Amino acid sequence: DAGVIQSPRHEVTEMGQEVTLRCKPISGHNSLFWYRQTMMRGLELLIYFNNNVPIDDSGMPEDRFSAKMPNASFSTLKIQPSEPRDSAVYFCASSLGGRELFFGEGSRLTVL
Amino acid sequence: GQQLNQSPQSMFIQEGEDVSMNCTSSSIFNTWLWYKQDPGEGPVLLIALYKAGELTSNGRLTAQFGITRKDSFLNISASIPSDVGIYFCAGRGSNYKLTFGKGTLLTVNP
Numbered sequence: 001d002a003g004v005i006q007s008p009r010h011e012v013t014e015m016g017q018e019v020t021l022r023c024k025p026i027s028g029h030n031s032l033f034w035y036r037q038t039m040m041r042g043l044e045l046l047i048y049f050n051n052n053v054p055i056d057d058s059g060m061p062e063d064r065f066s067a068k069m070p071n072a073s074f075s076t077l078k079i080q081p082s083e084p085r086d087s088a089v090y091f092c093a094s095s096l097g098g099r100e101l102f103f104g105e106g107s108r109l110t111v112l
Numbered sequence: 113g114q115q116l117n118q119s120p121q122s123m124f125i126q127e128g129e130d131v132s133m134n135c136t137s138s139s140i141f142n143t144w145l146w147y148k149q150d151p152g153e154g155p156v157l158l159i160a161l162y163k164a165g166e167l168t169s170n171g172r173l174t175a176q177f178g179i180t181r182k183d184s185f186l187n188i189s190a191s192i193p194s195d196v197g198i199y200f201c202a203g204r205g206s207n208y209k210l211t212f213g214k215g216t217l218l219t220v221n222p
Contacts, residue, residue, distance in 0.1 A: 103154035
């Protein structure tokens with residue numbers, strides 16, 4: 001079975017550019033999470049969707065960050081404009097009924 | 113908010129040794145999850161615990177959900193070089209949110 005699929009795996013961009021990260025959750029899962037991982041802060045929850053509806057976006061750092069889930073099999077996390085402090089690994093994770101959480105392989109973002 | 117204290121931060125052991133790491137919480141959890149993360153990869157779920165006192169094994173790994181519901185430990189027996197990585201605990205209270213520990217970096221010397 002396919003796990004959570006994220007793209008791109010690596011993104012290098014310049015400050016001010018728009019960044020879009022993509023995620024395909026495990027088929028049949030109804031919850032989707034976006035996390036950010038840094039050395040300093042560890043894993044931080046950015047936003048949580050349940051049945052494609054954003055339930056909690058309190059972890060989104062600021063208005064430059066936005067996330068969408070247009071259907072059960074696709075979600076995006078967008079940063080516009082990007083800043084160097086956004087450099088991190090961004091993980092998408094999905095679960096069924098909020099039990100075990102399964103992570104994708106992550107998107108490593110570097111903003112120069 | 114909920115605080116998770118994971119220890120030790122790092123361990124350096126010889127191949128064949130047993131390993132133990134634990135997490136303690138400032139509040140009660142209903143679920144404990146243990147993950148392993150290899151460099152450049154996402155966290156992979158190792159063991160899930162749902163009941164206080166529950167002891168669950170997955171091969172050489174054993175984890176327990178503490179009776180107080182505020183702690184959990186993970187043991188690895190007879191470590192091998194591929195056990196190297198960062199191990200995370202994660203706990204969930206009454207809502208959907210998982211709180212993650214800071215991780216334990218395990219190094220195994222062949």
